[in-house]
Amino acid sequence: MAERYEIRFSGAGGQGLITAGIILAEAASIIEGKSAVQSQSYGPEARGGASKSEVIIADGPIDYPKATIVDACLAMTQESADKYAVGIKDGGILLLDDDFVQKNPQGNFKLYRMPIMRMAKEDIGREIVANVVALGAMIGLTGVVSKEAGEEAVLRKVPEAFKDLNKKAFNLGYEKSKELLN
Amino acid sequence: MAKKVALLQGNEACALGAVYAGAKFFGGYPITPSTEVAEVLSAELPKVGGKFIQMEDEIGAMAAIIGASLTGAKSITATSGPGVSLKQELIGYACIAETPCVIINVMRGGPSTGMPTGPGQSDVMQARWGTHGDHAAIALVPNSCQEIFEETVRAFNLSEKYRMPVQVLFDEIVGHMRERIVFPEPGELEIIDRQPPSVSPADYKPYDSSKGQVPPLAAFGSGYKFHVTGLNKADDGFPTTKAELVDAEERRQIDKVMDNVDDILKNEEYLTDDAEVIIWAYGSTSRSARYAVNKLREDGIKAGLFRPLTIWPFPEARTAELAKQCKAIIVAEMNLGQMIYEVERVSKGDCAIGGVFRVDGEPINPGQIVDKVKEVL
Amino acid sequence: MAYDYEKSIRPGKLPHIWCPGCGHGIVMKGLIRAMDTCELDRAKTSIVSGIGCASRLPGYLDACTLHTAHGRAAAFATGVKLADPEMTVIVCGGDGDGTAIGGNHFIHACRRNIDMTYVVMNNYIYGMTGGQFSPCTPTGAKASTTPYGNPDPIFDISKLAIGAGATFVARTTAAHPREIDKLIVQGIKHKGMAVIEVLDDCPTTYGRRNKFRSVVDMMKELKKNAVPAKAAAKMTAEQLQGKFLTGVLFQDTEKPEYCEMYQEVINKAQGA
Numbered sequence: 143m144a145e146r147y148e149i150r151f152s153g154a155g156g157q158g159l160i161t162a163g164i165i166l167a168e169a170a171s172i173i174e175g176k177s178a179v180q181s182q183s184y185g186p187e188a189r190g191g192a193s194k195s196e197v198i199i200a201d202g203p204i205d206y207p208k209a210t211i212v213d214a215c216l217a218m219t220q221e222s223a224d225k226y227a228v229g230i231k232d233g234g235i236l237l238l239d240d241d242f243v244q245k246n247p248q249g250n251f252k253l254y255r256m257p258i259m260r261m262a263k264e265d266i267g268r269e270i271v272a273n274v275v276a277l278g279a280m281i282g283l284t285g286v287v288s289k290e291a292g293e294e295a296v297l298r299k300v301p302e303a304f305k306d307l308n309k310k311a312f313n314l315g316y317e318k319s320k321e322l323l324n
Numbered sequence: 325m326a327k328k329v330a331l332l333q334g335n336e337a338c339a340l341g342a343v344y345a346g347a348k349f350f351g352g353y354p355i356t357p358s359t360e361v362a363e364v365l366s367a368e369l370p371k372v373g374g375k376f377i378q379m380e381d382e383i384g385a386m387a388a389i390i391g392a393s394l395t396g397a398k399s400i401t402a403t404s405g406p407g408v409s410l411k412q413e414l415i416g417y418a419c420i421a422e423t424p425c426v427i428i429n430v431m432r433g434g435p436s437t438g439m440p441t442g443p444g445q446s447d448v449m450q451a452r453w454g455t456h457g458d459h460a461a462i463a464l465v466p467n468s469c470q471e472i473f474e475e476t477v478r479a480f481n482l483s484e485k486y487r488m489p490v491q492v493l494f495d496e497i498v499g500h501m502r503e504r505i506v507f508p509e510p511g512e513l514e515i516i517d518r519q520p521p522s523v524s525p526a527d528y529k530p531y532d533s534s535k536g537q538v539p540p541l542a543a544f545g546s547g548y549k550f551h552v553t554g555l556n557k558a559d560d561g562f563p564t565t566k567a568e569l570v571d572a573e574e575r576r577q578i579d580k581v582m583d584n585v586d587d588i589l590k591n592e593e594y595l596t597d598d599a600e601v602i603i604w605a606y607g608s609t610s611r612s613a614r615y616a617v618n619k620l621r622e623d624g625i626k627a628g629l630f631r632p633l634t635i636w637p638f639p640e641a642r643t644a645e646l647a648k649q650c651k652a653i654i655v656a657e658m659n660l661g662q663m664i665y666e667v668e669r670v671s672k673g674d675c676a677i678g679g680v681f682r683v684d685g686e687p688i689n690p691g692q693i694v695d696k697v698k699e700v701l
Numbered sequence: 702m703a704y705d706y707e708k709s710i711r712p713g714k715l716p717h718i719w720c721p722g723c724g725h726g727i728v729m730k731g732l733i734r735a736m737d738t739c740e741l742d743r744a745k746t747s748i749v750s751g752i753g754c755a756s757r758l759p760g761y762l763d764a765c766t767l768h769t770a771h772g773r774a775a776a777f778a779t780g781v782k783l784a785d786p787e788m789t790v791i792v793c794g795g796d797g798d799g800t801a802i803g804g805n806h807f808i809h810a811c812r813r814n815i816d817m818t819y820v821v822m823n824n825y826i827y828g829m830t831g832g833q834f835s836p837c838t839p840t841g842a843k844a845s846t847t848p849y850g851n852p853d854p855i856f857d858i859s860k861l862a863i864g865a866g867a868t869f870v871a872r873t874t875a876a877h878p879r880e881i882d883k884l885i886v887q888g889i890k891h892k893g894m895a896v897i898e899v900l901d902d903c904p905t906t907y908g909r910r911n912k913f914r915s916v917v918d919m920m921k922e923l924k925k926n927a928v929p930a931k932a933a934a935k936m937t938a939e940q941l942q943g944k945f946l947t948g949v950l951f952q953d954t955e956k957p958e959y960c961e962m963y964q965e966v967i968n969k970a971q972g973a
Contacts, residue, residue: 164502168331171504180331181501183441205615206690207501207608349784370970375783375963380809384776387769387806391749391780394767395788399780417770525744544765545785547744551711551760553768562714562760 147199147286148209151276152226153218153239156189158273161299162216163195165277169287169295170199176287179207192222199286214284216276218258223247235283237276237319254283254322261314271311278315283323289316328507334498337469337505338402338428339364341476344508346515347426348374348397351388353381353407356440357496358430361402382410389425390418394552396518396543398480402428405447406437408454408491416455417554418489419577422531422541424518426479427491430499431607433658433685442685443496445607446659451491452636458574460581462588463491463636465606469503474513475633481516482588486580487538493635495658497608497687525549530561531573537580581637590633591642595621599628601697602646604667605656606632609688613656616693627697635663640670647671652700656680656688676700709733709743714761719754722908722916724875724901728822729758731881731899732793738882739789739889746789749778751803754829754903755795755822772803775810778817786960789889790817797827797835800856804836811865811894815959818888818895819867821858824903832906843910862896863951869895870951874923875902877947887949893958900927900945 149166151159160182167180182195196209214235217223219242227236227247236247240257256279262272274296281292293312300308332340339361342350350365366376375392379385382403389399403411408429418425429451433444451463462482466475476492483490521528521540525548531539539559542548555563556570564570581588594614596602601620605613610631620627630646630653632639643666647653652675655664664679671677678700682688710733719725736746743764750756752771759766765788769777774792782790799807799821810817825837826844834844836856844851862870869891873880881899888895902908902919913919930948933941 164331167502172329172331177504178331179501179503181497204503205611205618206687207497207503207611208687208689210689210691349780351780367970370963370967373967373971376966377779377783377963379776379779380805383773384779384806384809387773387776388780388783390769391767391777391782392784393780394765395781395785397784399784413770414773544747544767544781545745545788549744549763549765551766551768553760554770555768 145200146204146210147284148212149197149199149280149284149286150194150209150212150215150226151280152192152194152216152222154222155191155193157193157218158270159193159216159218159276160195162273162277163197165295165299166197166281166287166292168298169291170197173291173294174287176201177204179204181207192219192225194222194226214280214286216280217243217247218272218276220244237279237283254319256318256322258315261318262311265314266307266311268307271308274308274311275315278312279319282316282319292316327509330505330507331502332469332505333360333500333502334469334472334494335360335430335500336364337473338476338492339368340507341473342400342426342480343368343372344473344513345477345480346398346517347400347480348372349389349392349399350374350376350401351379351385351392351399352401352403353379353385355382355404355407357432357499358402358404358428361428361430365400382407383414386411386414390414390421390423393423393425394544396546398424398484400426400428402430404430404432404440405444408447408450412455415489416457416459419455419459420457420554420556421552422487422539422577423489423552424483424487424541425489426476426483427489428476429491429493431493431495433683439685441496443608443658443687444683445495445609445657446662446683447493448635448657448659449662451493458578460488460578461491461636462486462488462581462634463493464633465493465635466633467494467498467607467610467631469498469501470505471633472498473505477513477515481514484518485516485538486584487518487541488581493607495608521548529559531557531559533559533576537576537583585637588634588637589639591639592631592633594629594631596628596630596646598626599650600626601652601654601701602628602630602650603654603656603693603697604630604643604663606635606663609656609658612688612690613693615690616697619690619694620697625697625701638666638670643667644670644672644674647674650675652676652678654678654680654693654696654700656693658682658688704734706730706733709736709763710761711763717761718757720905722902722904723754724824724899725755725758725822727875727878728820728881728899728901729761731878732758732791732820732885733762734882735885735889738886741789741889745787746791747778747781748791748793749774749781750792751794751798752829753795753798753827755793756798758793772798772801773806774798775803775806775819779810779813779815782815782817783960783963786816791889792817792819794821795828796821796823796825796837796858800858800861801836808861808865811862811867811896813959814866814868814893814956816892816894818885818897820885820897820899822899822901823858824901824907826903826907828903828906832903832910845906845910858898859896859950866894866956867896867951868893868953868956869949871896871949872898872900872945873947874900874927876920876923877927880947884949891952893956
């Protein structure tokens with residue numbers, strides 16, 4: 143059986159976490175040539191609520207397309223942390239938004255906190271790129287795809303006028319995660 | 325040159341498969357979780373001179389694709405359970421009037437409105453018996469984004485070849501998940517077009533089966549004048565109540581499928597040769613099942629997977645053979661037991677039958693299947 | 702010399718199923734004369750219907766005929782027309798088929814202004830099933846399902862069509878056979894959705910329940926209450942009480958036709 147790596151992005155609907163999952167899956171499957179499956183679940187709300195996006199990455203074919211034991215999880219809100227920061231494997235990774243998640247989920251994993259929304263707003267100037275900051279951070283923490291593949295996948299996804307903004311956001315998240323690891 | 329690849333949702337792959345197959349007409353009505361099929365086709369069909377129309381309701385959408393198909397356009401609609409329920413009368417119309425068309429059902433959970441954003445596989449019996457009256461059915465159940473593309477092409481081929489509606493059912497999980505698709509080059513996959521008449525307009529009968537079980541179908545507007553009706557009809561297309569004509573036409577329309585099951589059936593087997601227990605699963609559940617088979621083999625249990633890609637007509641012969649060979653068949657499906665009845669019917673008590681069912685909006689996970697196998701053995 | 706209807710009728714398909722005195726045959730003859738006047742190539746003409754007595758009409762005519770399911774004629778016809786805009790599409794059917802079970806398809810075909818001619822034979826009853834009330838059965842009238850008189854208000858089909866966006870709307874009656882083909886000709890020539898409402902009689906299931914002693918009485922009633930739209934302009938509300946207007950009721954030549962609109966979509970998609 144191919145070795146699976148499972149990543150879950152969760153937060154509020156409209157925060158772009160499904161897009162973050164799609165970009166990661168593109169980086170893995172289209173750019174790096176691995177197998178990847180991206181899926182999501184969401185409620186009836188287009189905005190708000192709790193939403194999650196999962197990416198399974200493997201070197202060989204992926205059978206079961208949903209998460210079994212999560213290797214790394216992101217939670218951008220308290221609601222999503224309560225609902226989706228579960229089933230993380232021992233020694234796995236959980237990244238929380240430092241401002242929006244007050245109560246830490248319990249478990250035997252490495253917990254990191256980063257003010258993702260605030261960084262997007264204050265350092266980049268646009269809250270809308272918080273998902274790309276988060277993506278950079280998750281790639282930095284997990285190393286599941288290379289930084290270059292992640293950045294290229296981001297740039298393929300965004301219109302010309304927003305490329306610089308997103309590149310900055312991705313790199314900010316990536317660099318910040320490396321600080322957390324040190 | 326390297327082939328074109330893309331990360332696509334199952335629904336998007338379905339739409340692009342339809343275009344590859346030569347679809348020229350889509351009639352639909354918005355419904356979760358199938359809307360991406362319509363969205364992509366609204367952009368792609370006009371590029372190839374095709375037509376996209378969002379109709380006023382599900383029934384109108386089904387009507388429009390039958391009307392369009394009669395002009396010669398390969399036609400498709402996409403919907404989900406509630407929409408398929410509404411379309412049933414006209415699916416029967418397409419059967420009796422022998423009009424090719426493809427119906428995509430991205431399955432969600434529950435009767436009625438159920439769980440619009442949750443997966444289900446509870447429409448599989450509806451695909452067989454949903455419309456009233458005796459009729460044949462062809463239904464395909466792909467389990468990956470690549471396969472959705474290819475099976476949508478095959479659905480058009482079967483529909484055009486056998487002059488009948490063909491349904492493609494995939495659950496919300498495969499419809500919405502994204503995987504890499506490798507696009508086949510033009511000409512790489514076989515494309516079948518309906519057989520046009522070889523006789524002159526004056527001699528044409530739309531249901532003349534003297535030269536084969538599937539009569540050639542002329543297109544409205546191509547010089548042939550003929551009548552199409554939902555009434556029982558004779559080979560000239562006009563209504564009849566003559567017992568022997570009604571009987572012959574009804575039987576032919578079923579025989580044209582049942583006499584050609586070898587051409588229509590398609591399935592995949594994994595480690596079934598020495599299997600003591602066979603997991604019988606389709607659609608996204610078959611992916612859990614394959615994962616479970618590997619887990620069981622690691623635990624020393626000789627498990628195998630039988631996965632139909634054609635669910636109707638039912639893969640009777642092979643299921644019966646497997647029942648003779650193994651100790652147990654475990655049917656896994658996201659409903660409370662539908663195809664298991666067919667498996668029980670054809671296995672005739674030759675092996676134990678167990679079911680793994682789930683209807684809570686979550687997929688059946690490999691662990692559930694593993695547990696059931698261990699319980700049954 | 703008698704008009705040659707035979708060449709338009711499929712050999713061996715007559716007699717038709719309609720009762721003696723039914724107006725549907727008058728409408729069919731009007732339709733044949735209109736198709737002749739327009740010199741329609743029958744191999745390029747699709748006549749589409751739903752279910753009901755009136756919906757049996759296409760089966761008799763030599764053309765690309767499509768007898769569909771109850772209420773769905775306009776939706777099938779939309780598929781035919783959009784898929785092949787070269788076809789001339791004529792829909793025919795009854796009041797129940799078109800405005801009850803098929804009401805949604807009817808109003809949306811009007812809204813789209815798709816180029817077809819919809820001839821509604823309004824005999825204000827479900828004839829084929831034995832005389833149940835339809836959305837056009839007059840309030841108070843007797844039907845097999847209104848033994849105490851019909852409590853339902855009616856649809857005015859022509860007003861419905863105008864309100865829904867049809868761009869040619871006309872009304873006449875089976876008692877005005879010459880006007881039938883004249884209006885259908887105008888409908889066929891009109892680019893867009895044309896609705897021709899033909900008030901019609903059903904002596905078998907409506908007339909006998911509602912004190913009409915004969916078909917002639919029913920025809921006289923139609924004649925008596927029909928007021929040409931032009932004449933009505935000079936009449937008072939009191940004089941128009943219980944009457945209905947006939948002739949061309951509405952025409953709009955400005956609203957774009959649906960298939961032409963869709964061609965623009967194709968042009969945009971192809972970067973033209």
